Amino acid sequence: MEGNGERARVVVLGGGVSGLLAAWHLHQRGCEVEVWEASAAPGGWAQTLPWPGPAGEPGWLERGPQGLLVGRGSALDRLLRDLVLELRPSQPKGPRWLGKAGRRHPGPASLAGLLRAPGLSLGGKLRVLAEPFIPAGTRPEETLHAFFARRLGEGFARELLPALVAGVLAAPPERTGLEAAPRLKRLEAHGGLFLGGLRAGLEHTRVPMGGTGTLAQTLAERIGGVHPDRAARALEPLPGGRWGVHGEGLRVEAAAVVLALPAPAAASLLRPFAPGAAEELAAIPHLDLRVWHSRHPLVPGWERGLGLLVHPPEGRGLLGAVSFAADDPRGVPGLLQLRTYVGGAYPVDPALAAWPGVFHELRRWLPELRAAVQVREEACPGAFPLLEPGHGARVARVLKRLPPGLHWLGAARFGPGIQNLAEGVEAWAGTVPPAGLT
Ligand SMILES: Cc1cc2nc3c(=O)[nH]c(=O)nc-3n(C[C@H](O)[C@H](O)[C@H](O)COP(=O)(O)OP(=O)(O)OC[C@H]3O[C@@H](n4cnc5c(N)ncnc54)[C@H](O)[C@@H]3O)c2cc1C
Structure with missing residues (x-):
């Protein structure tokens, strides 16, 4: 200037x-x-759009992020404080699953889920636990796959990472550079994913009212x-x-x-x-993503929301689904509001081009899910840079x-x-x- x-x-x-x-x-x-x-x-x-319920009740959908991941003392934390934005306390989370080998398993993002993760041998699990002893890398350019293979072992990078990365970046970890997740490099510099994470403090998902x-x-x-x-x-x-x-x-x-x-x-x-x-x-x-928003009858046990990640080769283009908690003011009371991600860098089976195919695929992983009472597709062309x-x-x-x-x-x-x-x-x-x- x-x-x-x-x-x-x-x-x-x-x-x-x-x-x-x-x-x-x-x-x-x-x-x-x-x-x-x-x-x-x-x-x-990042817009919250009105989406009235089946009888015209107030309701909303999130075009992009459903919440903001805020680390204490981070730039986003400072911004939210400066704006005096009223934030809802983070919701307690409902079940989180990984869809793999034809059925769902506990989500691998928690330690308990990790230890029960499908496809990961005992040696693979022990290798994950050795992460704090792995020295920081020196290569200037690294894929997410190479980074996680180095820190958590090949087993983790092969069996679990693809679903985790697809759920966040809609792309395979072998095609994605560390630049897509700048925080990882910083955590590594502070002792690794576990220790660096502990030192940096927990991040919480917050949703503005x-x-x-x-x-x-x-x-x-x-x-x-x-x-x-x-x-x-x-x-x-x-x-x-x-x-x-x-x-x-x-x-x-x-x-x-x-x-x-x-x-x-x-x-x-x-x-x-x-x-x-x-x-x-x-x-x-840039990657095109298709997001299906749907409302279904409530399912007992999913009141606090659910999260599903699908191991990419098995989803045929369906990457995962996530729902609001039942008491989320953006949803319609009495209905489960789900959003389902399709596409990104992954080829989409033609059967998933329309809702009936998407629903059929979803039911493979979530058989409790009942037919939708409302569905809306939001295309996100070029949404994510690769x-x-x-x-x-x-x-x-x-x-x-x-x-x-x-x-x-x-x-x-x-x-x-x-x-x-x-x-x-x-x-x-x-x-x-x-x-x-x-
Ligand atoms: C489905 C989905 C889920 C997501 N989930 C998360 C999440 O959980 N957590 C998270 O942190 N992030 C998430 N993101 C990513 C995040 O929403 C985006 O990275 C972020 O909103 C990008 O902001 P931006 O301003 O850089 O780009 P954009 O949001 O693309 O804004 C660019 C703007 O430029 C305007 N524009 C284009 N051309 C012109 C022109 N010629 N003149 C004037 N204006 C123009 C466009 O209309 C647009 O409004 C998600 C994104 C999507 C699509």
Whole structure:
């Protein structure tokens, strides 16, 4: 943000969490900032949408995250405190399962589940328990598979990791770089997954009252100057390092522009004058995910919600399912609200293209599930960037090739979790010179 004696006008393109966080930090520092959001509402993937019940009762669905994973003292923790966002205490969790070898097993994310995990030999289990004694790795580029094989053993990486990674990143661990989960490297530097995790303190899932979308709404209200239905069509380099931003019948001049857009959208704006950066951004693969939201009669024992991960080769494209707790205010009382993930980087069996096939596959793992009373599909095209091994080097090349006055933020830079974005954008904001502010 170059100094010109006036309050610097910064235009942030993209009103998803990344853009709103960028605008929030700039606004906090006295910068005049406006956000352009192409769609009708801010929030990007992190929106809570109304979905009335079968008799028109109030009810909601989460387009993206169902909750926020908050570590004590983390950037997201600081943000939530600054916003004084009212958070619901984390719900006690219902059963968590792994679908594998044709039936379900206790979820492997807990120690008890791990020790009973299918396909893991006694030696494999002992190898997992040896994790605190494994030294930190030195390879600059590593896949998630290689990282977990090194720390927890090949057995864990082969038998259990694919389902865990598919449930979070919708991609196979052999195709995903450590950049997709920046926290892992830090935990390793602090003694490993178990000890580092203990030292870092527990992370809790928190849900803002009114749903995850409340985070974006609150940010937008506090920032002011968030313009929905305003898509950036082109950028124009101006004399003095300033930038023109073109929308539909609109042109604005800015001291700096922040591209908080999915990488392909950022690439198309950059292509005319920064082809190198555009080419790198366009080369980042993005995954399409299909999410089915469904409401079913309650099932005894699942009142506190359920979680199912499916070992990817067996799901035929179905990656897992998760439900709200029965007393979650986003759901409709008396109904179990489930959401089911299909696709990502995995080939989808044509039978899973429509709800009857998805339901049939779900019942293979959840035979108690009764027919849905309501179903809604939410396609998530390009929802997740696939951060392949070596992605960090690509990010460095993009940043080097960006013309002065342009910034690029987002899940493809910092990692896809909201906590990654909060941390990345906070750190970015700390590096932006405050010049140009009165
Ligand atoms: C189904 C699903 C489940 C998820 N679950 C979790 C979870 O449990 N935990 C978690 O931490 N994260 C989760 N995520 C990931 C998280 O939601 C995203 O990483 C995050 O919301 C991305 O925010 P963003 O601002 O970087 O991008 P986006 O949300 O993609 O926002 C980009 C914005 O830019 C706008 N835009 C595009 N082109 C233009 C243009 N030319 N001009 C102006 N605006 C433009 C778009 O309309 C959009 O609003 C999930 C995502 C999905 C899809």
